[in-house]
Amino acid sequence: MAFTLEPLPYAYNALEPHIDARTMEIHHGKHHAAYTTNLNNAIAGTDLENLSIEEVMIKGFDRMPVRNNGGGFYNHNLFWDILTPGGAKAPSGELAAAIDAAYGSFDAFKEEFTKAATTRFGSGWAWLCAHKGGKVEVCSSANQDNPLMPGIGCGGAPILGIDVWEHAYYLHYQNRRPDYIGAFFNVINWDKVAARYAAAK
Amino acid sequence: MKKRTFLKTAGLLGTGLLLQPVIGCSNKLLQGHALPAFTPFSLPPLGYAYNALEPAVDALTMEIHHTKHHQAYIDKLNKALNGQAYKGTAFGIAEICALVEANDAAVRNNAGGHYNHSMFWKWIAPTTDNSIPVDLQTRINSDFGSLTELKKQLSDAAKNRFGSGWAWLTVHKDGHLFVSSTPNQDNPLMAALVEQPGTPIFGIDVWEHAYYLNYQNRRADYIAAILERINWQAVFESYTLAIQR
Ligand SMILES: [Fe+2]
Ligand SMILES: [Fe+2]
Numbered sequence: 477m478a479f480t481l482e483p484l485p486y487a488y489n490a491l492e493p494h495i496d497a498r499t500m501e502i503h504h505g506k507h508h509a510a511y512t513t514n515l516n517n518a519i520a521g522t523d524l525e526n527l528s529i530e531e532v533m534i535k536g537f538d539r540m541p542v543r544n545n546g547g548g549f550y551n552h553n554l555f556w557d558i559l560t561p562g563g564a565k566a567p568s569g570e571l572a573a574a575i576d577a578a579y580g581s582f583d584a585f586k587e588e589f590t591k592a593a594t595t596r597f598g599s600g601w602a603w604l605c606a607h608k609g610g611k612v613e614v615c616s617s618a619n620q621d622n623p624l625m626p627g628i629g630c631g632g633a634p635i636l637g638i639d640v641w642e643h644a645y646y647l648h649y650q651n652r653r654p655d656y657i658g659a660f661f662n663v664i665n666w667d668k669v670a671a672r673y674a675a676a677k
Numbered sequence: 678m679k680k681r682t683f684l685k686t687a688g689l690l691g692t693g694l695l696l697q698p699v700i701g702c703s704n705k706l707l708q709g710h711a712l713p714a715f716t717p718f719s720l721p722p723l724g725y726a727y728n729a730l731e732p733a734v735d736a737l738t739m740e741i742h743h744t745k746h747h748q749a750y751i752d753k754l755n756k757a758l759n760g761q762a763y764k765g766t767a768f769g770i771a772e773i774c775a776l777v778e779a780n781d782a783a784v785r786n787n788a789g790g791h792y793n794h795s796m797f798w799k800w801i802a803p804t805t806d807n808s809i810p811v812d813l814q815t816r817i818n819s820d821f822g823s824l825t826e827l828k829k830q831l832s833d834a835a836k837n838r839f840g841s842g843w844a845w846l847t848v849h850k851d852g853h854l855f856v857s858s859t860p861n862q863d864n865p866l867m868a869a870l871v872e873q874p875g876t877p878i879f880g881i882d883v884w885e886h887a888y889y890l891n892y893q894n895r896r897a898d899y900i901a902a903i904l905e906r907i908n909w910q911a912v913f914e915s916y917t918l919a920i921q922r
Contacts, residue, residue: 506894544839597786598841598861598884618860619840641840642885643894651745651886 478516479529479549481509482556490561494659496648504556507643511548511620518542529553530624537625547620551601554637558672560665567666571635571673574612575604585614586661589638592616593657599641604669605632606676616640633676636669715762717755718770720748721795729803733902735891743798746886750790750862757783770795774866785870789862793843793880799911800879801903810913820854828904830856831881835900841884844900846912847875848919854878876919879912 484504489497515532518541519525524532529550536542566582567575579585585604593602596616605613605623615623615630622637623629638644638660645656723743728736763773763784773788809817809824821827827846835844838858845857847865857865857873868874881903888899 502893510894540839597782600840642889646885646889647893650741650890651749 478520479512481512482553484556486559486561491559491663494662495559495645495656499643499645499647502647503639503643504552508548508552508556511545511552514541515545515549518545533622533625543625544620547622547625550624551620551622551637551639554634555639558636558665558668559663560668561663563664564666567670569670570610571612571666571670574606574610574673574677578612579614588614589636590654590657593638593640594654596640602638602640603629603634604636605630606635606673607632608677610677612673633672635672635676636664713768715758715760715768717758717760718751718791720744720751721798723798725803730801730906733906734801734888738886738888738890741890742794742882742886747790747794750787750794753783754787754791757787763788771866774864775868777867778869785867786862789864789867792866793862793864793882796877796915797880797882800908800915801906802908802911803906804908804910806910809909813909813913813916816854816916827854827856831879832897832900832904834858835881835883836897838883843883844881845877846879847873847877848916849873849875850922852920858883876915876922878915878919879907 481504484500487497488500488504491500518539519532519536524536524542527535529546532542533546533550536546566572572582575582575585579588589602589604592614593616596602596618598618600616600618601620601622602616603614603623605615607613611632612635613630613632617623617625617629621628623631623634638657640653640657645653649656649659720743723739726736727739727743730739762768764776767773767776770788770792773784774792777785777788779785814824817824817827821830831844831846834856835858838844838860840860842858842860843862843864845859845865847855847857849855855873855875857871859865859867859871863870864880865871865873865875865877881900883896883900885896888896892899
């Protein structure tokens with residue numbers, strides 16, 4: 477069963493001015509679409525064909541086209557899901573408590589996450605991951621890798637992620653990656669992140 | 678090694694002359710003198726207008742690429758070196774690249790960024806002379822069969838580099854040419870990091886910042902445009918220096 481590119485749960489311009497409509501449209505309609513197509517091509521007729529995307533990423537990790545495009549498919553699905561216009565400024569409840577336990581405060585977490593996203597050299601992602609038991613941890617990974625893959629990042633399940641490939645921000649922010657990271661914090665859907673946390677811990 | 682790298686680089690600091698790998702030359706005049714003070718790197722001028730490569734590369738891309746991205750690599754490299762020659766011996770950017778180690782991220786990334794972009798501006802400089810010098814054409818024919826085949830290999834290497842990186846045409850130490858690619862700002866001078874070390878004589882930047890404003894996700898179109906804009910005189914100059922090593 478082939479993987480499909482789902483439509484965004486909001487309009488391309490819904491995240492403006494933080495993320496512009498043209499970036500969203502190309503990011504979803506071209507980049508994410510290409511990962512989806514290339515993933516389906518890479519697994520067609522193989523032992524990976526009928527597995528979940530999580531299983532495909534783990535079992536296909538040593539096959540570069542599967543690793544790259546499986547990661548690209550999964551990561552962008554997560555990214556669209558945890559973005560929203562007009563979301564809360566910060567998490568609440570047990571996720572907020574876990575972040576405080578790990579980093580001392582939301583601001584200290586934000587600083588750590590921003591640092592991970594800023595210092596990832598070249599293309600990649602920064603993540604907030606939840607370990608079994610409930611501890612959260614920030615890390616980053618190269619290209620389309622993610623912490624579900626063996627030996628990548630901090631392990632655990634990604635519950636929040638920011639795409640720091642230049643295609644995610646270049647049309648609007650050019651070389652100013654830190655401005656894009658700052659803007660990202662205005663469009664996080666903390667309800668979705670909390671739901672992922674509850675499922676992962 | 679210490680004396681050799683010093684001899685090559687002393688006296689040329691801060692000029693554009695260090696853009697070429699110069700290991701293998703020597704300057705007897707400097708032998709026996711104390712090491713000179715390290716001079717921080719600075720942004721080399723492009724040597725042509727930002728719009729000179731249009732429509733292949735647009736002016737805004739060139740300006741940001743040169744004044745923001747390249748400048749940032751230089752600033753971070755100077756910060757990482759902290760006023761010292763790298764490992765006490767390497768003053769020139771090519772020498773630094775040759776000595777970098779995998780876990781020395783600040784120097785690896787920013788020395789690579791400075792070297793790669795300095796060379797890239799020369800290799801794609803506008804020219805009215807698109808002919809390939811005969812010695813280089815002969816070498817290309819003998820190693821690739823034809824210019825068409827070389828361009829195909831460069832194009833494939835550039836397209837298939839996943840994420841940010843470069844595709845290269847490089848002179849092996851035995852003199853033959855080969856095509857390869859490297860991630861991020863690595864390059865074939867970095868013998869400790871790359872599978873196939875050598876001296877690059879042409880490279881294509883395939884970081885998205887190199888083409889995104891004009892081409893967005895169409896990396897293949899950007900690569901095709903660059904391959905039609907190669908400054909073969911500059912590539913030949915790099916080739917000549919490389920085979921003299
Ligand atoms: Fe992306
Ligand atoms: Fe670049």
